[in-house]
Amino acid sequence: MSITSDILRGHTEAIILSHLLEQDSYGYQINKDIMKKTDNRCELKEATLYSAFRRLEQAGYIRTYWGDETVGARRRYYSITQEGREAYQNYKRDWEEAKATIDQLLK
Amino acid sequence: MSITSDILRGHTEAIILSHLLEQDSYGYQINKDIMKKTDNRCELKEATLYSAFRRLEQAGYIRTYWGDETVGARRRYYSITQEGREAYQNYKRDWEEAKATIDQLLK
DNA sequence: AAAATATACCTTGACAGACGAGGTATATTG
DNA sequence: CAATATACCTCGTCTGTCAAGGTATATTTT
Numbered sequence: 001m002s003i004t005s006d007i008l009r010g011h012t013e014a015i016i017l018s019h020l021l022e023q024d025s026y027g028y029q030i031n032k033d034i035m036k037k038t039d040n041r042c043e044l045k046e047a048t049l050y051s052a053f054r055r056l057e058q059a060g061y062i063r064t065y066w067g068d069e070t071v072g073a074r075r076r077y078y079s080i081t082q083e084g085r086e087a088y089q090n091y092k093r094d095w096e097e098a099k100a101t102i103d104q105l106l107k
Numbered sequence: 108m109s110i111t112s113d114i115l116r117g118h119t120e121a122i123i124l125s126h127l128l129e130q131d132s133y134g135y136q137i138n139k140d141i142m143k144k145t146d147n148r149c150e151l152k153e154a155t156l157y158s159a160f161r162r163l164e165q166a167g168y169i170r171t172y173w174g175d176e177t178v179g180a181r182r183r184y185y186s187i188t189q190e191g192r193e194a195y196q197n198y199k200r201d202w203e204e205a206k207a208t209i210d211q212l213l214k
Numbered sequence: 215a216a217a218a219t220a221t222a223c224c225t226t227g228a229c230a231g232a233c234g235a236g237g238t239a240t241a242t243t244g
Numbered sequence: 245c246a247a248t249a250t251a252c253c254t255c256g257t258c259t260g261t262c263a264a265g266g267t268a269t270a271t272t273t274t
Contacts, residue, residue: 005232006117006260007205012231015212028251034212041208048232050253055231073240073251092213098114099206101148105122105141106199112261113231119260135222155261157224162260180222180269 003042012044012052014091017061020080021088026067027053027076053078061087110149119151119159121198124168127187128195133174134160134183160185168194 019030027049035043044052056062061084067075080088126137134156142150151159163169168191174182187195 003205003208004117004201007201009116009231009260010111010113011209011213015209018213026251027253038208038211041204042212045233046252047234047254051231051233069251071241075251094111094114095209095213097148098110099210101110101145102118102122102202103206104145105149106118106125106202116231116260133222134224152262153223154225154263158260158262176222178270182222 002040008042008044008048011091011095012048013056013061014088014095015042015044016049016052016056016078017080017084017088017091020062020078021085024077024079026078029075030078056084059087060084109147110145115149115151115155118198118202119155120163120168121195121202122149122151123156123159123163123185124187124191124195124198127169127185128192131184131186133185136182137185163191166194167191 015034016030019025019033025033027046031044031046031049053062053064056078057064060081062078062080064076064078067077069075122141123137126132126140132140134153138151138153138156160169160171163185164171167188169185169187171183171185174184176182
């Protein structure tokens, strides 16, 4: 069983930022890593991922650069900015509070 | 601070079903009760509530009947069905799993 | 008595995020 | 040489939330 789109919604950006806190990475890899981390319970579909990247960049939470691969397909790397780190803390606070609230309602 | 629409999404139906497990109730009251339960952290907007009612009824998870008020505005009551109880258990399982998964990702 | 607020129901249309389906290009494997 | 894996991307659809609007009755305030 895997996490539904409707539950995922609202967490995509936080999940990506969290991953970028560990290290810079690129779309394809982030996708695979998150699936692996969660035993395939959470899959960010490509279209979802790329639209989130666009929002995050627009917001100034991430920056991008091209990798210097000489072989294989080019990779667009993402790195989290200082604002991104702060935004992540807010996302996390929101999550902790939402989690407690929903837990309280779903007795 | 209150729960965002994007996080709420996917939980509305479960929240309503959970409330109806306690007792039959009507829209206006459910709205107030949920706000009170959560100190205004979770507010299901009216339009959101009514569209959820429609989905839940369509799915056979709730049934409705008119109250027998002789004074004041009429009330449309909702009650949870057996299928609704089963659906609730599934929502709850989904939530427990999603919660663990997201917790794992937002380190 | 008139105006405002609370109780109670409802609909319509806009918006935004997730995603299916499609596309491009390179490298490896059978 | 066809298939699969790696890697990027876009377009259009779908669905749930919600702002804004509406109706009607009862109570409270001015």
